[in-house]
Amino acid sequence: MKVLKDILYKVSLVSTVGDMEREVSELVFDSRKVTLHTAFVAVKGTQVDGHQFIQTAIEKGATTIVCEQLPDNILEHITYVQVLDSSVALGIMAANYFENPSERLKLVAVTGTNGKTSTVTLLFQLFVEMGYQVGLLSTVENKINEEVIPSTHTTPDAISIQSLLRKMVEKGCTHCFMEASSHAIVQGRTIGLTITGAVFTNISHDHLDYHGSFDEYIKAKKRLFDILPKSAFALVNADDKRGMVMLQNCKAAHQTFGLRYPADFKAKVLSNTIEGLELDVNNRQIWFRMIGEFNAYNLMAVFGTAVLLGEEEEEVLMQLSKVKGAQGRFDKISIAGVTAIVDYAHTPDALENVLKTIDGVRTGGEQVITLIGCGGNRDKTKRPIMAKIATQFSDKVILTSDNPRDEEPMAILREMEAGVNPVDFKKTMIIEDRREAIKTAGIMAKKGDIILVAGKGHETYQEIKGVKYPFDDREIVRELLNLLNKE
Numbered sequence: 001m002k003v004l005k006d007i008l009y010k011v012s013l014v015s016t017v018g019d020m021e022r023e024v025s026e027l028v029f030d031s032r033k034v035t036l037h038t039a040f041v042a043v044k045g046t047q048v049d050g051h052q053f054i055q056t057a058i059e060k061g062a063t064t065i066v067c068e069q070l071p072d073n074i075l076e077h078i079t080y081v082q083v084l085d086s087s088v089a090l091g092i093m094a095a096n097y098f099e100n101p102s103e104r105l106k107l108v109a110v111t112g113t114n115g116k117t118s119t120v121t122l123l124f125q126l127f128v129e130m131g132y133q134v135g136l137l138s139t140v141e142n143k144i145n146e147e148v149i150p151s152t153h154t155t156p157d158a159i160s161i162q163s164l165l166r167k168m169v170e171k172g173c174t175h176c177f178m179e180a181s182s183h184a185i186v187q188g189r190t191i192g193l194t195i196t197g198a199v200f201t202n203i204s205h206d207h208l209d210y211h212g213s214f215d216e217y218i219k220a221k222k223r224l225f226d227i228l229p230k231s232a233f234a235l236v237n238a239d240d241k242r243g244m245v246m247l248q249n250c251k252a253a254h255q256t257f258g259l260r261y262p263a264d265f266k267a268k269v270l271s272n273t274i275e276g277l278e279l280d281v282n283n284r285q286i287w288f289r290m291i292g293e294f295n296a297y298n299l300m301a302v303f304g305t306a307v308l309l310g311e312e313e314e315e316v317l318m319q320l321s322k323v324k325g326a327q328g329r330f331d332k333i334s335i336a337g338v339t340a341i342v343d344y345a346h347t348p349d350a351l352e353n354v355l356k357t358i359d360g361v362r363t364g365g366e367q368v369i370t371l372i373g374c375g376g377n378r379d380k381t382k383r384p385i386m387a388k389i390a391t392q393f394s395d396k397v398i399l400t401s402d403n404p405r406d407e408e409p410m411a412i413l414r415e416m417e418a419g420v421n422p423v424d425f426k427k428t429m430i431i432e433d434r435r436e437a438i439k440t441a442g443i444m445a446k447k448g449d450i451i452l453v454a455g456k457g458h459e460t461y462q463e464i465k466g467v468k469y470p471f472d473d474r475e476i477v478r479e480l481l482n483l484l485n486k487e
């Protein structure tokens with residue numbers, strides 16, 4: 001039990017009604033999770049306004065209500081706390097409730113359209129290699145050392161973040177590496193965190209459905225940098241023109257990484273093959289297991305972060321060359337003479353990067369067959385662009401379902417098809433069923449060919465009309481390619 005007024009420390013209050021010394025058993029923002037003596041925080045969401053569940057929360061046992069508008073019927077046995085912004089209050093209250101765990105470890109938050117999971121996973125693996133106890137919050141999984149805690153979001157809600165950080169501190173973690181999605185930043189999920197360093201990987205087309213415009217999307221990312229204290233570091237990609245935008249009016253120490261423009265942490269790509277990357281970093285030639293130029297950026301973000309956290313350059317590079325990166329990112333599966341690559345590319349930029357990487361490591365003669373879909377209930381404007389990119393950089397393309405969610409799969413596929421140039425129609429086909437699409441790609445592939453299975457990476461399900469059916473690209477690729485004989 002915690003005392004309400006302690007949990008409200010540093011929260012901007014508009015008014016209060018009732019006992020502020022009241023004990024709080026738990027903090028929740030979802031009426032469905034209310035139990036006796038919980039404090040219910042009413043948040044205005046994208047679907048509904050949490051204020052409409054205040055009565056239900058009280059009926060279920062909540063004795064404290066935190067809200068922006070006080071309800072008409074004030075009950076005597078309930079404490080009401082009126083705040084300016086419930087999401088902001090929730091972040092600060094969650095931090096207080098779990099006793100500010102982020103002040104007790106070094107927390108690095110990574111934002112950007114692509115490369116967040118790759119970067120935080122590399123950081124996690126690197127710091128484990130260097131002998132630290134480490135936490136990870138990522139799209140693929142959350143981790144406390146070797147313990148895996150399933151992830152539901154790229155960035156969890158404020159209460160889950162603080163609760164996970166608290167567990168990390170209890171388990172002796174000295175560092176935590178987390179992804180900060182633009183949704184999370186805008187919704188205040190990262191409020192209340194003491195951040196040691198923030199990293200910006202890049203920004204390109206995504207989530208325009210949610211943010212409304214590219215400018216708003218940039219502003220969302222920038223908010224992470226705006227709140228950094230002077231003692232923190234802000235490490236941005238010098239080769240992305242929005243890197244400098246992130247640093248405008250940012251109080252933290254400005255740091256840059258990159259491959260082209262002058263940067264504090266810079267590398268030169270010496271070789272880039274299907275086996276890995278050779279980079280020159282401060283006149284040291286190092287080999288890494290990651291593939292593609294985009295991974296050279298991720299590696300430089302990781303190198304810079306580790307050095308800014310006080311690690312020795314030499315040691316960082318040596319240990320970094322051992323790590324293997326995140327699941328479902330450029331996962332190579334070679335069976336029956338065919339190489340399939342399962343990759344989470346789900347934005348135009350990521351798809352183009354992965355296809356250019358494949359093109360760059362081709363030895364000649366082999367054809368590239370790309371299988372791609374776009375998620376339902378998400379940014380529609382990227383659909384035709386992604387299909388166009390797929391056809392531009394591949395010999396054959398199968399447009400197929402990703403997670404259709406509540407949309408008609410065929411409608412998504414038609415929107416994708418609209419981006420294909422008529423001259424590319426003959427190399428493009430539509431196969432709605434993703435399993436059938438993978439099978440067809442396998443049948444079409446000749447020995448030596450490369451199949452890119454893009455969009456779902458590590459995901460182990462396919463979401464169709466509210467149901468998550470088991471579906472793992474990596475398993476299906478293995479199963480179906482094993483049935484083929486290309487020898």
Ligand SMILES: CC(=O)N[C@H]1[C@@H](OP(=O)(O)OP(=O)(O)OC[C@H]2O[C@@H](n3ccc(=O)[nH]c3=O)[C@H](O)[C@@H]2O)O[C@H](CO)[C@@H](O)[C@@H]1O[C@H](C)C(=O)N[C@@H](C)C(=O)N[C@H](CCC(=O)O)C(=O)O
Pocket residue numbers: 029030031032042043044045046047048049050051053152153154155156157158181182183184187
């Ligand atoms: C669009 C979006 O981001 N929605 C997130 C948001 O929910 P919301 O605002 O839609 O909530 P709502 O349904 O309108 O409800 C409003 C409030 O009423 C409460 N409520 C609701 C119903 C009820 O019976 N009782 C009740 O108290 C809810 O708990 C909530 O507090 O806040 C919730 C709690 O934090 C999130 O779980 C939810 O994520 C949804 C499920 C989601 O799919 N989000 C995706 C888009 C997302 O966040 N993705 C990013 C990654 C994006 C990237 O790739 O960069 C991520 O960080 O995962």
Ligand SMILES: Nc1ncnc2c1ncn2[C@@H]1O[C@H](COP(=O)(O)OP(=O)(O)OP(=O)(O)O)[C@@H](O)[C@H]1O
Pocket residue numbers: 112113114115116117118119139154179181201202294295297298328329330343344345346349350351353354457
């Ligand atoms: N630095 C990068 N620049 C561009 N593309 C990248 C970069 N790193 C990875 N990618 C591509 O983007 C895909 C997604 O990478 P990753 O999962 O690391 O991004 P993310 O930012 O975590 O995505 P999400 O927003 O879904 O959490 C990868 O599968 C790869 O195709």
Ligand SMILES: N[C@H](CCC[C@H](N)C(=O)O)C(=O)O
Pocket residue numbers: 154346374375376378402403455456459
């Ligand atoms: N974090 C991304 C995941 C997209 C993955 C793709 N497989 C899809 O379902 O659209 C998003 O929320 O847009």
Ligand SMILES: [Mg+2]
Pocket residue numbers: 116117118138139140154179
């Ligand atoms: Mg991610």
